[in-house]
Amino acid sequence: MFRLRRLLRLRNLLRFTIGVSTTLMLALVFVVLFEPGLTYHTNAPVPSTRSPALLDLLGSAVEQAPLALADATLYPEGKNFYPAELALIRNATSSIDLEAFIFHATPIGQRFVDALAERARAGVKVRVVVDAVGSLPTPDHFFDPLRAAGGQVAWYQPFRWYTLKRWNNRTHRELLIVDGQTAFIGGAGIGAAWDTGTVDSPPWRDLMASVTGAPARGLQAVFAQSWLESHGEILVGPDLAVGRTPLPAVIGIDERVAMVVGSTPTGGRSTRARVLFQVLVGAARQELLITSPYFVPDRSMRTALLDAVARGVRVTIMTNGEHNNHTIARLASRRSYGELIAGGVQIREYQPGMLHAKIMLVDGLWSVLGSTNFDNRSFGLNNEVNLVLRDATIATGLRSTVASYLDQSRRITLADWADRSLGERVFAALGSVLERQE
Numbered sequence: 001m002f003r004l005r006r007l008l009r010l011r012n013l014l015r016f017t018i019g020v021s022t023t024l025m026l027a028l029v030f031v032v033l034f035e036p037g038l039t040y041h042t043n044a045p046v047p048s049t050r051s052p053a054l055l056d057l058l059g060s061a062v063e064q065a066p067l068a069l070a071d072a073t074l075y076p077e078g079k080n081f082y083p084a085e086l087a088l089i090r091n092a093t094s095s096i097d098l099e100a101f102i103f104h105a106t107p108i109g110q111r112f113v114d115a116l117a118e119r120a121r122a123g124v125k126v127r128v129v130v131d132a133v134g135s136l137p138t139p140d141h142f143f144d145p146l147r148a149a150g151g152q153v154a155w156y157q158p159f160r161w162y163t164l165k166r167w168n169n170r171t172h173r174e175l176l177i178v179d180g181q182t183a184f185i186g187g188a189g190i191g192a193a194w195d196t197g198t199v200d201s202p203p204w205r206d207l208m209a210s211v212t213g214a215p216a217r218g219l220q221a222v223f224a225q226s227w228l229e230s231h232g233e234i235l236v237g238p239d240l241a242v243g244r245t246p247l248p249a250v251i252g253i254d255e256r257v258a259m260v261v262g263s264t265p266t267g268g269r270s271t272r273a274r275v276l277f278q279v280l281v282g283a284a285r286q287e288l289l290i291t292s293p294y295f296v297p298d299r300s301m302r303t304a305l306l307d308a309v310a311r312g313v314r315v316t317i318m319t320n321g322e323h324n325n326h327t328i329a330r331l332a333s334r335r336s337y338g339e340l341i342a343g344g345v346q347i348r349e350y351q352p353g354m355l356h357a358k359i360m361l362v363d364g365l366w367s368v369l370g371s372t373n374f375d376n377r378s379f380g381l382n383n384e385v386n387l388v389l390r391d392a393t394i395a396t397g398l399r400s401t402v403a404s405y406l407d408q409s410r411r412i413t414l415a416d417w418a419d420r421s422l423g424e425r426v427f428a429a430l431g432s433v434l435e436r437q438e
Contacts, residue, residue: 102189218260
């Protein structure tokens with residue numbers, strides 16, 4: 001009898017433990033899915049894009065100093081940026097720092113591993129940070145040849161019991177910095193999607209940019225943060241260019257200016273990426289052109305876009321049509337079209353395949369490019385990085401690239417949006433539960 005009572009007590013304790021654990025897990029899921037985002041707004045009108053005051057205001061808002069822009073080159077499409085990146089790697093003499101959300105075990109991935117390993121054998125310090133979720137299909141042993149050559153590879157937020165509370169924070173950055181002097185930044189990872197395409201899709205359209213000098217050193221400082229969080233090592237050695245050369249600040253409305261904005265969620269839920277976009281949308285006076293594969297603006301950003309239209313700004317959104325690798329993101333995006341279209345925002349969907357470029361152009365003068373999508377995952381959950389450029393020549397070049405996307409896009413009218421199928425409406429409503437995760 002005593003033994004039976006003991007077994008009953010153990011059973012009840014087990015049931016209680018399972019119940020408590022399940023309740024806590026459900027509460028965690030609820031918080032992750034339904035935690036409200038910040039309501040971003042400015043307490044006064046933002047100076048215009050051509051006002052000298054905007055540079056100081058933006059620098060203060062994102063806590064970054066403006067830098068002299070010496071050189072910047074645009075590389076649209078993988079057939080252009082992959083050869084340029086590999087050539088830069090092969091010419092490295094002191095250090096290579098690479099950070100990737102996507103680094104897949106594909107032929108193009110193998111070419112990068114081989115090039116990095118060759119430089120590591122030559123004595124170049126090679127450091128690689130790879131996101132554990134974005135590169136989930138990639139086995140760790142894929143990087144063994146690089147490690148054997150002396151290179152270092154670290155996984156960002158790998159699956160461990162102690163990373164569970166941070167599992168939703170990923171590094172979405174795509175960075176390559178060589179010798180601390182030249183850097184590539186943009187939206188493209190290393191995988192077949194940008195190289196050969198897939199069975200049912202041509203190569204994704206994307207863009208990378210290279211910069212030299214102070215902006216490159218700023219991007220290396222952003223990498224250093226990810227390296228610390230992944231490897232536990234603070235980069236202070238002589239190969240870290242940030243430690244050798246101070247970043248020169250620039251003043252003057254006629255200067256070509258760059259700003260490196262690394263973004264990581266704070267405990268209070270704000271991010272520099274979200275502040276950056278909010279301020280520049282508020283600064284627009286003539287034209288706002290946004291390209292994003294996943295366009296899921298929250299209510300405060302939708303308000304900012306509609307306010308821009310009310311100021312007389314031409315607002316055009318370029319996003320994906322049916323060729324979207326995240327169906328839920330597309331449904332969540334289209335769910336908000338009606339309000340924006342009715343308010344005067346022009347929305348266009350790219351038709352031939354997957355458009356993955358992340359670009360914002362403001363008044364033909366300011367440009368933003370990098371890893372940030374126009375959604376909550378980038379604005380509130382991921383580590384991101386953006387390069388902000390105040391240069392009309394670069395803006396013109398980017399606009400030419402975006403024009404090629406627009407030529408192959410379809411404008412969505414209010415009638416199109418109202419004519420959505422019942423199935424799409426139902427799935428969009430269900431997808432709204434996960435909207436903040438997209």
